[in-house]
Amino acid sequence: MYSVNGVPLDNPSLGWILRAPTKPLSTLSYERASLASGGRDGVVAGLPATTGPVSLRFVVQSARANLETLIAVFGAGGTLALTASSGRQVEFETLSHTPEGFGPADAVVDATFLIRLPGAFWRDITQSTKTSPLAAASVAVSVFGGISAPVADAVIRVQGAATAIQVTDSSGAWVVLPNVAAGQWARFDSASGKAFVTTSDTWSGGTDVSGQVDFGGPRGVFEITPALTPGNPTLRFGQLTVTTASRNGASVDVRGKAAYVL
Incomplete structure (x- = not known):
């Protein structure tokens, strides 16, 4: 079941019932550029x-008496959570709200809400941190299982x-960080493309x-993408390769x- 801004939509205390016309699964639309070349069939x-x-x-x-509360819960937007997977949201x-009444004076209402996920993907609620020693010139690091x-x-x-x-992702996305001395930390924020050096253990x-710093990849940014285990696509994770020319007591x-599609 689903909750909106912390309030369950299938909610006996408020007389709410999540109805079958609900379509909660994401339909993904991939926006691709099409490059045609003269004398060549199809597109590149x-x-x-x-x-x-x-x-x-x-x-x-919903009972009409609780419809206003339901509309207020959706409001202009907020957070949608899957209660069966409490760590994901x-x-x-909110794009629109359409009520359809039943019974005397519309005593019972089916309220249809059309919502949009601007960022497209579901995310973990809490952050995770994976630390790996850089014990060799090339180190494989697996992150974000599932x-x-x-x-x-x-x-x-x-x-x-x-x-x-x-640091190189399995997709080919990469980032090059500046040299860092003992007692220093070099930090790269993928979202902003900015990097910082500190002399203390801070984020x-x-x-x-x-x-x-330099970065790039197939889509022009550094990102961590799902890598599939050969023969078992149920095992998915982000796969990074960290290379260094020299290292001494270093870690990443x-x-x-x-991130998840559903």
Whole structure:
């Protein structure tokens, strides 16, 4: 079942019943650029795609006496949560509300709410952090077990000493970080593309070194995408490779919230 801004939609205390016309599963629309070339059939394949915003429909039966409360719960938007998976939620905007009444003086109402997920994907409620020692020139790091959508706002942090640091996702997305000395941390924020160096174990502040950072990938950003286990697609995770030219007691942290299509 689902809750909106912390209030269950299937709610006996308020006489609400989540009705069958509800369509809570995401329909994903991939926006692809089509490049045609003269003398070549079809279009050029392999251009990066983006996922458009997702629209969902919820139909809740309510006594007319509690309809105003239901409308207030949806409001202009907020947080939609799946109660069967309490660690997962998504931000939404309310697009429309349509009531349809039944019985004398519309005593019972089916209220249809059309909502939009601007960010398209569901996210973990809490952040997770994975720490891995950089014990070799190339280290594989698996993060965000179970993901089914890209994470484009993870924070990557390397504790020194290490030089020529590059982090590469299985999709080909990559980021190059500045050299970091012992007692320093280099931190890259994927969402903003900014980087900082600190001399303390912190996830905020520091000296801005964004000019020393480079990143890119198939979609022009650094992101962590789902990698499938060969022969078992139920096992999904983000797969990173961290390479360094030199390292001494160094480690890498990956912090963020996993992303899901449903």
